[in-house]
Amino acid sequence: MDNQTTANTLPAVPTRWPGAFGIYEYSKNAVKFNLNPLLLFAVASLIITFLPELFLSKGDNGSGFISILVNVLGLVLQIAITIIVLKAVKRERISANEAFSQSTKFIVKYFFLMILLGLAAAASLLLFIVPFFIVMPRLILAPYFMIDKNLGIGESINKSWEQTKGHSLKVWGILGVTFLMAIACLLLVGIYFLFMYTASSAILYFFVTSGSINQETHASSPSPKPLSEQN
Secondary structure (H helix, E strand, C coil): CCCHHHHHHCCCCCCCCCCCCCCCHHHHHHHHHCCCHHHHHHHHHHHHHHHHHHHHHCCCCHHHHHHHHHHHHHHHHHHHHHHHHHHHHHHCCCCCHHHHHHHHHHHHHHHCCCCCCCHHHHHHHHCCCCHHHHHHHHHCCCCHHHHHCCCCCHHHHHHHHHHHHCCCCHHHHHHHHHHHHHHHHHHHHHHEEEEEEEHHHHHHHHHHHHCHHHHHHHHCCCCCHHHHHHC
């Protein structure tokens, strides 16, 4: 079976977890589904990462405003990318304009969610590091719950904590593979693989929420007519 055939028959979300490396093909299919807007925002995120350095090197005038603007824009792009990959895994098309527009309504909630997750990470690290490896995998899907279900901050954290029970190793597996691909970016070829792995956490999100993709697909499919109506 060639790669094209495999891509066409591969489901959006695996019914059995294939491992952090095995999830790559699923992620690649999702990324390709909404490739253009995702690539646009990924490049934009990379560009604004270096903007403060470019401006700050010219002097301090206006550097505070520029830093705030860049951080806000970076947050919006991060949310937009999450929206795009969630749509891609669900096999729903979305344009860059739509993703950007939808991301703006999450800015405040997402900002405070990131602060709380950062505080949780810092606090767990201070507790002799071990709690960090227990706590963080249980919270990592909170942004997906917030954006996909439009939940509040506390609800998103609670849902992530509940649904990731028993899946911590899967989270660390994805983070480990992402780290390896990031290192491979030094050889440039890793950039492609890292980009195609963008949807891995979104796929994990749908995997741990008990096949919600399949449920939505069945719900949107027309019900077969009774035999009495077919005759």
